[in-house]
Amino acid sequence: NAGVTQTPKFRILKIGQSMTLQCTQDMNHNYMYWYRQDPGMGLKLIYYSVGAGITDKGEVPNGYNVSRSTTEDFPLRLELAAPSQTSVYFCASSLTGQGTWELFFGEGSRLTVL
Amino acid sequence: GENVEQHPSTLSVQEGDSAVIKCTYSDSASNYFPWYKQELGKRPQLIIDIRSNVGEKKDQRIAVTLNKTAKHFSLHITETQPEDSAVYFCAASNGADGLTFGKGTHLIIQP
Numbered sequence: 001n002a003g004v005t006q007t008p009k010f011r012i013l014k015i016g017q018s019m020t021l022q023c024t025q026d027m028n029h030n031y032m033y034w035y036r037q038d039p040g041m042g043l044k045l046i047y048y049s050v051g052a053g054i055t056d057k058g059e060v061p062n063g064y065n066v067s068r069s070t071t072e073d074f075p076l077r078l079e080l081a082a083p084s085q086t087s088v089y090f091c092a093s094s095l096t097g098q099g100t101w102e103l104f105f106g107e108g109s110r111l112t113v114l
Numbered sequence: 115g116e117n118v119e120q121h122p123s124t125l126s127v128q129e130g131d132s133a134v135i136k137c138t139y140s141d142s143a144s145n146y147f148p149w150y151k152q153e154l155g156k157r158p159q160l161i162i163d164i165r166s167n168v169g170e171k172k173d174q175r176i177a178v179t180l181n182k183t184a185k186h187f188s189l190h191i192t193e194t195q196p197e198d199s200a201v202y203f204c205a206a207s208n209g210a211d212g213l214t215f216g217k218g219t220h221l222i223i224q225p
Contacts, residue, residue: 035215043203043213044215045213048211101146103150105158
């Protein structure tokens, strides 16, 4: 199993550009999440999904969009990139409903907006 | 929503000593409290977790305690080793809508 795979690992964007961060998992997990991590600020939840076709906003959803057309994939879309979106983005998945809430994280995607 | 406070932000201990990191949470409905370790440039990984029906849990050199009344929980690492150097995050959750993380503690093990 590859676990949770994110691409790209690094990206530099200009202000106003758009891009999609890809996330896929091969563990058949029903729940998937996107977090952003800023220095000294911990991880903040952007969006999450409890299953294919269902998505919900987290703590910091503004400027982002997601979709969940399959169990495996949960892409994060940035529209009109802004310097405030410079961050490290982590995708995660979990198999809930089985007495466990452990999140399995991808390796992260470092995004810089200039 | 849930709010998790974590202290201290940086903790430096001598190798072999113990380290304690403390967290408080605000939502009394939270029932799951994990701790994640993140080494430099790596992804966070779960090291131990505790549920609200348990007061303490231990796994070799690490232990977590939970005080539901006071809404705080702590991570204890005994006999610290160089490989324990990392950033540690506490988190809380009341269900499936993701974890709310603390801001992290940078643990430094001095040789």
